Amino acid sequence: MKYQLQLVFKSQKFVTGFVIFAAVFLLILFYPLLVTKNPLEMTGGLFYKPGTYVSVTDAVDTQSYKINKDVVTGKLTKSVTAEEQQLMRDWLLNYCPEVKPEEVSDAKKAYDIIELWLQYYDKTVEMEGATKAVKNQYVRLYDKVENILESEGYIVSRKNAETGEMEEVAAIETKEFVNVKDIPNRVTFPLGTDNFGRDVLTELVAATRTSLKIGLLAGTVATAIGLTLGLLAGYVGGMIDNVITFITNMFTVIPSFIILILIASGLGQAGRGAMLVAVVIGFTSWPWTCRSVRAQTISLRNRDHVNLSKLSGHSLPRIVLTDILPYVASYVVMAYILQIASGILSEAQLSMIGLGPSTNKVATLGLMMNWAMQFQAPLSGAWWAFIPVVLSIAMISFSLNLMNTGLDQVFNPQLRE
Amino acid sequence: MKGYLKYFSNKTAWYLLTLVVAVILNFLLPRLTPGNPVATIASKAVAGMTDANAIQKVYEDYTRMFGLDKSMPEQFLLYISNLFKGDLGVSFSYFPREVSDLIGSAIGWTVALQLPAILVGWFLGNLLGAVAAYIKGPVDKVVFPVFLFISNVPAFGMAIIILFVFGIYLKWFPSSGGYGFDLIPALNMKFILSVIRHYQMPFWSIVLTTIGGQAIGMRSMSIYELNADYVKYSRFLGIKDKVIVKYVFRNAMLPQITGLVLSLGTMVGGALVAEMIFSYPGLGTRILNAVTGQDFPVISGCTLIITVGVLLANLILEILYGLIDPRIKTAQQE
Amino acid sequence: MGKIMLEVNNLKTKYVTRFNESVYAVDNVSLRLEEGESMGIAGESGCGKSTLALSLMGYYFAPLHHIEGSIIVEGKDITKMTPDQVRKTVLGTEISYIPQAAMNALNPTQKIIRFIENVIHAHDPGMPKNRIYEMARDRFEVLNLPEEVLEKYPVELSGGMKQRTVIAISTILSPKVLIADEPSSALDVSSQKMVIKMMRELMKNGFIKSMIFITHELPLLYNVTDDIMVMYAGQIVEKGTAKEMVFDPLHPYSKGLMGSIIVPEAGTRDAKLTAIPGTPPNLKNPPAGCRFAQRCKYAHAACKVQSIEEVRLKDGRMYRCILDQNELKEGKK
Numbered sequence A: 001m002k003y004q005l006q007l008v009f010k011s012q013k014f015v016t017g018f019v020i021f022a023a024v025f026l027l028i029l030f031y032p033l034l035v036t037k038n039p040l041e042m043t044g045g046l047f048y049k050p051g052t053y054v055s056v057t058d059a060v061d062t063q064s065y066k067i068n069k070d071v072v073t074g075k076l077t078k079s080v081t082a083e084e085q086q087l088m089r090d091w092l093l094n095y096c097p098e099v100k101p102e103e104v105s106d107a108k109k110a111y112d113i114i115e116l117w118l119q120y121y122d123k124t125v126e127m128e129g130a131t132k133a134v135k136n137q138y139v140r141l142y143d144k145v146e147n148i149l150e151s152e153g154y155i156v157s158r159k160n161a162e163t164g165e166m167e168e169v170a171a172i173e174t175k176e177f178v179n180v181k182d183i184p185n186r187v188t189f190p191l192g193t194d195n196f197g198r199d200v201l202t203e204l205v206a207a208t209r210t211s212l213k214i215g216l217l218a219g220t221v222a223t224a225i226g227l228t229l230g231l232l233a234g235y236v237g238g239m240i241d242n243v244i245t246f247i248t249n250m251f252t253v254i255p256s257f258i259i260l261i262l263i264a265s266g267l268g269q270a271g272r273g274a275m276l277v278a279v280v281i282g283f284t285s286w287p288w289t290c291r292s293v294r295a296q297t298i299s300l301r302n303r304d305h306v307n308l309s310k311l312s313g314h315s316l317p318r319i320v321l322t323d324i325l326p327y328v329a330s331y332v333v334m335a336y337i338l339q340i341a342s343g344i345l346s347e348a349q350l351s352m353i354g355l356g357p358s359t360n361k362v363a364t365l366g367l368m369m370n371w372a373m374q375f376q377a378p379l380s381g382a383w384w385a386f387i388p389v390v391l392s393i394a395m396i397s398f399s400l401n402l403m404n405t406g407l408d409q410v411f412n413p414q415l416r417e
Numbered sequence B: 001m002k003g004y005l006k007y008f009s010n011k012t013a014w015y016l017l018t019l020v021v022a023v024i025l026n027f028l029l030p031r032l033t034p035g036n037p038v039a040t041i042a043s044k045a046v047a048g049m050t051d052a053n054a055i056q057k058v059y060e061d062y063t064r065m066f067g068l069d070k071s072m073p074e075q076f077l078l079y080i081s082n083l084f085k086g087d088l089g090v091s092f093s094y095f096p097r098e099v100s101d102l103i104g105s106a107i108g109w110t111v112a113l114q115l116p117a118i119l120v121g122w123f124l125g126n127l128l129g130a131v132a133a134y135i136k137g138p139v140d141k142v143v144f145p146v147f148l149f150i151s152n153v154p155a156f157g158m159a160i161i162i163l164f165v166f167g168i169y170l171k172w173f174p175s176s177g178g179y180g181f182d183l184i185p186a187l188n189m190k191f192i193l194s195v196i197r198h199y200q201m202p203f204w205s206i207v208l209t210t211i212g213g214q215a216i217g218m219r220s221m222s223i224y225e226l227n228a229d230y231v232k233y234s235r236f237l238g239i240k241d242k243v244i245v246k247y248v249f250r251n252a253m254l255p256q257i258t259g260l261v262l263s264l265g266t267m268v269g270g271a272l273v274a275e276m277i278f279s280y281p282g283l284g285t286r287i288l289n290a291v292t293g294q295d296f297p298v299i300s301g302c303t304l305i306i307t308v309g310v311l312l313a314n315l316i317l318e319i320l321y322g323l324i325d326p327r328i329k330t331a332q333q334e
Numbered sequence C: 001m002g003k004i005m006l007e008v009n010n011l012k013t014k015y016v017t018r019f020n021e022s023v024y025a026v027d028n029v030s031l032r033l034e035e036g037e038s039m040g041i042a043g044e045s046g047c048g049k050s051t052l053a054l055s056l057m058g059y060y061f062a063p064l065h066h067i068e069g070s071i072i073v074e075g076k077d078i079t080k081m082t083p084d085q086v087r088k089t090v091l092g093t094e095i096s097y098i099p100q101a102a103m104n105a106l107n108p109t110q111k112i113i114r115f116i117e118n119v120i121h122a123h124d125p126g127m128p129k130n131r132i133y134e135m136a137r138d139r140f141e142v143l144n145l146p147e148e149v150l151e152k153y154p155v156e157l158s159g160g161m162k163q164r165t166v167i168a169i170s171t172i173l174s175p176k177v178l179i180a181d182e183p184s185s186a187l188d189v190s191s192q193k194m195v196i197k198m199m200r201e202l203m204k205n206g207f208i209k210s211m212i213f214i215t216h217e218l219p220l221l222y223n224v225t226d227d228i229m230v231m232y233a234g235q236i237v238e239k240g241t242a243k244e245m246v247f248d249p250l251h252p253y254s255k256g257l258m259g260s261i262i263v264p265e266a267g268t269r270d271a272k273l274t275a276i277p278g279t280p281p282n283l284k285n286p287p288a289g290c291r292f293a294q295r296c297k298y299a300h301a302a303c304k305v306q307s308i309e310e311v312r313l314k315d316g317r318m319y320r321c322i323l324d325q326n327e328l329k330e331g332k333k
Helices: A002-010 A012-034 A056-061 A071-079 A082-095 A101-106 A110-120 A132-150 A200-236 A238-253 A256-271 A274-284 A287-301 A304-311 A316-352 A365-374 A387-411 B002-032 B037-045 B052-066 B072-084 B099-135 B137-150 B155-169 B189-226 B229-236 B241-277 B283-292 B296-324 B326-333 C049-056 C083-089 C112-123 C129-142 C147-151 C159-170 C189-204 C218-224 C242-247 C252-259 C325-331
Strands: A051-054 A153-159 A166-173 A186-189 C004-016 C022-034 C038-042 C064-073 C095-098 C177-181 C210-215 C227-232 C235-241 C310-312 C318-320
Touching (some): A002 A387, A012 A387, A051 A056, A071 A132, A082 A110, A082 A132, A101 A110, A110 A132, A200 A238, A200 A274, A200 A316, A200 A365, A200 A387, A238 A287, A238 B296, A256 A274, A256 A316, A256 B241, A256 B283, A256 B296, A316 B155, A365 A387, A387 B137, A387 B155, B002 B296, B099 B137, B099 B189, B099 B241, B137 B189, B155 B189, B189 B241, B229 B241, B229 C095, B229 C112, B241 B283, C022 C049, C022 C064, C022 C210, C038 C049, C049 C064, C095 C159, C112 C129, C112 C159, C159 C189, C177 C189, C189 C218, C210 C218, C218 C242, C227 C242, C227 C252, C242 C252
Parallel strands (some): C095 C177, C177 C210
Antiparallel strands (some): A051 A186, C004 C022, C235 C318, C310 C318
16 A cells, blocks of 8 residues: 555656646645635725736825826826727828838837827828718827827825815825835725625635535545446446446436436526535446456456355445455556546536526625626636636636546556557 | 247247337336325426317327326226327427427437437447557557546546537637527528538537547457457468458457447437537427426426437447348357 | 578667666677577566567567677678668568557457458558468468458457457568567466467468567576577566576576476476575666576675676586586585
8 A cells, every 4th residue: 555655656647637636635634714704705896907906096195106107108008099099000001101111110119109190190181081970089089199299197185074065185296106015995806806896816715615525525426426436337247237237327428417407407506505516426437447346356256265255245335345345446546536627627617507506695606707707807818807707616626537547557557668 | 040039039029028018117117106296296387388279188198198097907998008109298388389399309419419419339349448458558558448438438528628628718619509509400502501510510529538438448358359269370371460450350340330329328328418518409408408397298398209219220230230240140040 | 590580689779767767678689590400588577588588579669779799680680780671571570579468469359351451461462362361261270270250340259369369460571580479478378278278289280480489487588499598677687498407507507497386207206396585677777787686596795896707618508607517516506
């Protein structure tokens, strides 16, 4: 046993998988200790970008410093859109003979093209063939840019409660900065927020935890059923074997996803707790384990030590438990690992079509995907709401599969290269 | 020839029996789960309706379809006889459209998407697995782990990433539907082009998910075959490696057909969810809408049709396998 | 003295394991095979016989590597040729091979005739298929194999039939040298007999000019081959005629090996059956001196340090031991 463990840990694949899995496991174990907030608490708004957010009023109230930095460039670049820059390019190329085309194409950065355009643009230039709307567009653009350039800063005012008049509270100059550390109210969303304004990272950790639990439970149920039926079919043989094999083959070709849909839709929205869904998944995925255990058991059935046990008059459960089970144990462990991975995947798929766990007390990886899709996260460009979830599922499944392959190479010498 | 006939008739009989079991499950499972959804859903289905005639019609259809006043066995007989008439009931959400009509308009899209995608993915995956096993070196060291990872990205995950990158970020392809929303299905150039453009992302996302898993299986099969005695013997008789690789590819690929039979159900399940992501007008999207609208007759009809499709595909695959692999023929003659 | 078919000088090859360790499985082997001669190579399993068989083909691919030494066929050193040249001009036509396990030697999903076509086209791409069929049919007829076999898949043949088919395919291009690696060890006695008979017929009909027969079953060699070489830990430890080797072995290892078998000849009834104690050395780090020293009951202290050279006797006999001929003979009791 010790020797086998050593062998297992010599397998590069197993170790890689194990390390990834352990990292995920430690993360879901320790993260809730560090971040104690409720993962389903709604702190932000719909699909906030990942980043740190500071309170705007705090920023006004915090002591400011003048820093000698060219603020205008950053502001211009940010407020003149790509389409507007294209408009500028078109104008320079079509209506401004003084500027060579190379100059326009050389001006790659937003600021360069704005500067070039400001230098040559003239409202009075006759734009041949251009409609009035287009001409007006340019005038508006010029005013907008001028405005940004000339803005001296902002005045903060407050409505006087008695008179209803605006009173100046503070003036903010263009080059004024505040130290981020001085702002008392800050929120960081490392992975942004989801459609309900929840912190995606905290939610993801909690979801991974629930999904792993679902995977473990589904895997356990499937392995227990598959192992029992497999041992029974393989060892007892005869009629029992025929019946079990027949059922197993049948459930391998009938898509388990379909059976899941039927049961889950039958259970109804209210009836589907996370753990019940896990058990149902377990009940639909045992055939794989059963097949492999049966095949292994058959090859063991007529070994000498089993025959010896039979001759000694040992009972069937005893022979199965002491003479067969230890030899199929490695295959059972491998199948169990795969069952965990497929359990997590099944939950996710089921949740995607809205048949997943219905409770709104916990998040699962599948539910997160479902929410992201329902609220059109891809269309909003909110990649942070679904890509980390997909990667988490893939990572867990990848690590489990690597462990399985590593074990397979150790216990199945034929596969060694 | 006798061997083949025996093999085919055995397989066909087995699949027919499996089909019967699948139909029974399709009938029983939703009815046995607690809280009898049929009753609750029927009342929900009419909740939003204002047309008194429509409500009346739904209840009539519903009673006729499920025979609520009858016992289970009688209900089952009714269910079967309706099945034989091709009557799967009436949709709740799209009242008064027939379920068979709804499924009929979706099934073509699903078959046209999934069949080629799974086959192409299966073939490319096998090719890649064989190359990885044979060349070892860079292909095996770099490309293979990448595909190992990709194979672990769930089908819907692959779909959503492809949708986001190529549909929304790069805007190369339209991001939803089976054809432009402003077009009416017709056999003209514009419509066909639109269909082809809408086809790309769902197709490739299914292909990519399929490739990974197949490549892994094929690689270990090929490694096993490459170490087989006949490879060494053929080499020592001076046969070119190119020819030997063909032997290995063929021999490793044959068991992969059985592998496809075993995993087709899982693949189709994943591909259905991929369809939903792209709002492809196939069965996947139908199921999603039916679940959202609690349209029970449509769910039940879709699951039945998908099961029949998967079983039929598997039967064809097994018969093909029997024709291609001489080992089957010999096994049957013994 | 017949024409020399195969001459091997100081051949050294190695295996590279997946942990990148080298196993020197064939070390300094020289041999010479004349027209009409059949030579047996004997030894325990793991002594390097099968590796020698593969090394003699001159066609090396991982994990087997050529280190040094020459293999001369028709006056040309094939170890100097490119692998593709060897494949095209040597394999099958000059030197051919019968593998140890004929059970799995044939591609299971290919009809026998298709495989024969592949073999012939590898050397003569232009030969039309009907000519190949005629050729195969004629050869099968001479070798008493039914013609229907050609149109069958390997799974449809019995074990003995499969082995004979493999032999027929290996020799279809009438090679000068046939290397048979335990062609009969997996078969039952009557099939074994047929295989041996077939090998003799091949020789008699001139379908092969010479043969190297590798086996761990010595009695078989005594019946089949003219000469016997005994191999131990990658080296040839003794060579002589079949009769000499069986009744008068010199090398302590040969004695042990011959002592562990029963030869159906007069006098053997009285001889005791003995086994050689111990196991062969690990060839990743072969011992410095005599490789057999650790298991040898005549071993001196010098045996373990001093490198042992081949001793060639006048009649073509050879052995590799520190002791001289007479000392060895006295040791024999």
